[in-house]
Amino acid sequence: MKKHNFYAGPSILSEYTIKNTADAVLNFADMGLSLLEISHRSKQFQAVIDEASALVKELLEVPEGYSVLWLGGGASMQFCMIPYNFLAKKAAYIDTGTWAHNAIKEARLFGDVDVVASSADANYTFIPKGFTVPADADYFHYTSNNTIYGTEIRQDPDVPVRLIADMSSDIFSRPIDVAKYDAIYAGAQKNLAPAGVTLVIVRDEALGHMERAIPTMLDYRTHIKKGSMFNTPPVLPIFSALQTLKYYKQLGGIRAIEKIDLEKAGILYDAIDNSKMFTGTVTDPADRSIMNVCFVMTPEYKELEAEFVEFATARGMVGIKGHRSVGGFRASLYNALPVESVRALVECMKEFEAKH
Template sequence: MKRTHNFNAGPAAIPLAVLEKAQSELIDFKGTGMSVMELSHRSKPYEDVHNKASQMMRELMDIPEEYEVLFLQGGASLQFAMIPMNFLKSGSPAHFVMSGVWSEKALAEAAKLGETAVIGSSKDDRYTFVPEKFEDPSEGSYVHLTSNNTIYGTQWKTFPKTKLPLVADMSSDIMSRKIDVSQFSLIYAGAQKNLGPSGVTVVIVKKEMLENANQEIPSILKYATHSKQNSLYNTPPTFAIYMLSLVLEWMKEQGGLAAIEELNERKAQIIYSCIDKSGGFYRGHAKKESRSNMNITFTLENEELTKAFLKESKERGFSGLNGHRSIGGCRASAYNAVPLEACEALAEFMTEFQKKHR
C-alpha cells in the first residue's frame, strides 16, 4: 500500500505510527476483549486513557496547575458561542483582533450575545498579515485572537500582552511550537489539524475564569460543569480522545514541542524557499513577516495553470493542495504529522512543474 502525501487542511494527516498502533489495538484494547469504541466511558480502562491524555497535554505544553484541561465536542464553532455565553459581561465588550474567516465567525457569534469591538484588523489588505499592533483596551471582558489562519496562511509569531484576559483559537497550530500558556486565560482547539481525528475539542482554561463565569446558561454549555466532571458530564468522544492520547505519545517520542517546532520550521522553509526562488511563477498570499508554518498559501499566474498544477500534483500522489474556496489558489498544510519527505517531494514537484510550464 502506498500512502499519499497528505497536505489536507483538516481533517489532516495523522502519524503513521499512531494509525498502526490504533490498528493493532482496534479489536482488543489491552485485553478487554473490546475496542476502545466499545468501552464504557465510566470504565477503568477508558478512564486511564482519558486521564493520560490530559496528563500528557499538561506535560508537553507545560500547563500550569491553575488551568483546567477539558475535552469537549462541537469544534471551534461551538466555542465561538460558549466563550461569550460564559464570559461576556453586560456593559463590558469582548474585543477582537481580526485576521481571517474564523475570527469573523467568532466575532459574529459573540455579537449575538453582547457588546463587541474590533481593535485590530487586516481585512482591508485581504488578510495578508497578522495585525499584531493594536491599542490595548483598558476595559472589557476579554481579547480574542486566532493564532493561525488556515485559509490565508498567516500566523502570530509572538502574542500580545493585554490587561484583559486573552483568549485564543489555536485550532490549526496548537502544539506545533512551544508557547507560554500563562499568557492566556483560555485556549481552544479542534483536534483535527495537529492532535488527531475530528470529534474532540481541547480547551485549556484558567480556573479563575471559571469562578467569574455566567451561571444563567444551560449546564452543558458551562465550562465549570465539564471541569467539575473531568470532562465526563456527558459521553465524551472516546475514540477521538484515545487517538489524541496516542498522538501525544508520538509527540513525546519525537522529542517534545521543541523538536517538533524545529522540524516544522524546516518543512515550511523548504516550500517557501521554492516559492521565493520561482521568480513570481508562484506567489505567496501572506506577507513574509506573518507567514504560517502550518498553512502555506500561494497562487499561480492564472486559473488554467492552477488547475493543471492541482491535476498533475494529484497524479503524482499529493492530496489536499487546493486552496480554500473563498480565495482559491493552492495551499499546503504542513501540520505536525506531515513528514519532512513529503515537503521535500512537494518542492521537487513544484520546481519540475515550473520548468515544464514556464
C-alpha cells in the first residue's frame, strides 16, 4: 500500500533526497567511505557545504552582505542566539503560537520584550492585525508559520526596526525579500532535510554591536569566520539539504514551488469548506497556512474523530492526527508531498463522510 506522509516534522523528503543520501551513506563521492565516517574537513565535504550555501543564496535571491550558516541545536537554540546577538535593551515579538511563545520566553532573559500582539486567548486560531512595532525596539521577531495551529504570515512585514523571522516550517515555499531581514532561521526537518541542522541567513553588518560578552558558540561571527565549521557540523543533514536544494532547482525554483503548494492547499481547504463533517480551525482564510492544514469534526460528528484516524490510516494516510495540544487533524503539505497524496486524503474524507 502506498503511504501518504502528512507528518508535521520530521516530515516527508523527496525521493531524490532520500535516494542520493542513502547512496552517500554507502559510498560518498566515490571515496569508498560512508558519508557517516568521512572528515568534515575533507575537500569532498567542503564542496557539499559550499554548494549548499550557494544554492540557498540562488534560490532565495539572497543579496550581497549576508552569510549562510549551518548550525546545530535546532531552531530552539536560535531562540537564545538571536537575543544574544541582537537584543541590547528591548525587542518586539508577536505571539502567534507555541514556538513564538517559547522564543519570547528566551528573549526575556536578555532584555525587555514588548509582545505587540497575541492570539493566545483564541488558541492561536488567527494572526493578529493592526499592531504597532515600537521604533525604539532593537528588532521585531515573528514566526512565519505555526505548525501546531495552522496559521501563516505569507508576506514580509514592513517594520521600522531590524526584522528577524523563524521560518522553520515554510521556508522555500514562497519568495522572500531577504533584504528586509537581518536574520532568518529555520530548522531543517520540515522543508529541507532530516533533523539535526538549522539554516541561518544573517546580515553581516548587523552583528558585533552588543556590549555583552557572547559565548563563542553562540556568536554568529564565530560561525561566519569558520565557514560553519567551528565545531563538527551535522554532516548528513547538510548533505541531505544539498540534495533537496538541487531538487528545488530542478522543479523550477521557489516561484514554481509556491504555485504547486498553493494548488495542494487549495484542494484540501476546498474539500474542508464544502464538507458537512469537517471544518477548519483557522477562522480567517487569509491566515490559513499552506503548509499545515488543521481541521476538526463538526460538533455533531465529534465522536467520530478517532474512527476517522483509523479509517484514514488503513488507507495509507500517515501523520494526520492533530497535535496533542489542539486535537483534531493536521495535514502537513510540505514541498516534497505530491499533489496525489492530497487528492488521496480528500477522497478518503469524502468516503468517510458518505459512510456516515
